[in-house]
Amino acid sequence: MALAFKVTRMLVGEAYTLRGALLKASSRYASSGKNYEFILTEKVGEKSNVGLITLNRPKALNALCNGLMTEVGEAIDLYENDDTVGAIVITGSEKAFAAGADIKEMQNNTYSQCVRGNFLSHWDRVARCSKPVIAAVNGYALGGGCELAMMCDIIYAGDKAKFGQPEINIGTIPGAGGTQRLTRVAGKSKAMEICLTGLPVTAQEAEKMGLVSKIFPAADLVKETVKLGEKISTHSQLIVALCKEAVNTAYETTLKEGLHFEKRTFHATFSTSDRKEGMTAFIEKRAPKFTNN
Structure with missing residues (x-):
């Protein structure tokens, strides 16, 4: 089991491995004590007062399956009820924050199944968290990945990040807030352009339209995002x-x-x-x- 866990961490990518090594060396990261299948969780920062949730489906570019989003919700529950945690960070790998929802999982859904099962209803748990949630977005944040980032209160991005709502390319529309949150942030014209073309925008464009607060080199992104979480955690x-x-x-x-x-x-x-x-x-x-x- 220990070997399998190490292999899984290695698959996240070179940048994640480097980040983990640096943070471990500085003794700033501590485990939350719970194991998940699709995410990694840690309490981070010098005072261990920031909850870090790392999406961990490297082979699928962190595509958002039902199991992953259920685990994210459980981790949010854990940190929201932990009085030692003042802020929460959600991140992925350097290659992908989340490249979208898992198309294979939803391909055979029917309209009646979606309505009766209230499909995606629990995906908004991040948006309902009472504590500040910060997205650290490296690589692709497309479709559900972009929507997950927008559910967070603040978005920091790596300099190579890309945001988009490409659902139109596969015959559907955003279903977890893409048309609504993006319009409120970027305005009608830009939201229409992004949603109707399916084309991604760069981190620099996302910052210009107000979707992203700050941009950092990819290798520094998580460290800088944790710093923000630590600052917020100093307050009541x-x-x-x-x-x-x-x-x-x-x-x-x-x-x-x-x-x-x-x-x-x-x-x-x-x-x-x-x-x-x-x-x-x-x-x-x-x-x-x-x-x-």
């Missing part, structure tokens, strides 16, 4: 969750509704111990000690 988890909810409300509602929600949430922070501690620490010119209360 309670206040971070409220802030994330407020930003999502802006994304999903009108300006008037969003402003009202923001103000009431701001007011609500004055009932928390962490708001009091944060302001007191600022006045006393010291680092705050948050308790997530």
Whole structure:
């Protein structure tokens, strides 16, 4: 079993192997203690306060099968309920974040099967996580892979990453948020172009349209993404969750509704111990000690 596990890790690719060796040498990574078939999980960072989920179907370019997405959901559950974890990172290999959904798995589905089984309904678990989720995208993020990245709160990309919704090429359309989230980020014209042509865009184009926050050399991507997770994890988890909810409300509602929600949430922070501690620490010119209360 130990040998098989080592072989599986080797198949992820040279970049992943190098990343793993460097991180192991620095003693920054610790196992989450649970084994999965399609993903790898670790608690990372100097304080082990960032949950890392690595998609691990190297032979299929991390194609998203039902089993993989079920395991991602389980890992999200694990980290969301772990008080030592303040942020979550999802990544793949340098060659592919996820090259799409598993076409072989869905090829023989019928309309009635999709409706009765509510096909893909559990794939949005990432979007429903109360803790910040950051995508570290190297290589291909196509179809379901692009949709998974867009379910995350922040996207960092490697300089060779490619994003796209190529479903039109196989006689279907995006089914896990591609037409909806991409339109909200990039606007109608760009979303139409991407979805109707099926052509991918580069990391640089994705950054320009607002889909990606920052671009890094591929070898540095995961390290830089973990740094972001560590920074977020220094704050109160309670206040971070409220802030994330407020930003999502802006994304999903009108300006008037969003402003009202923001103000009431701001007011609500004055009932928390962490708001009091944060302001007191600022006045006393010291680092705050948050308790997530």
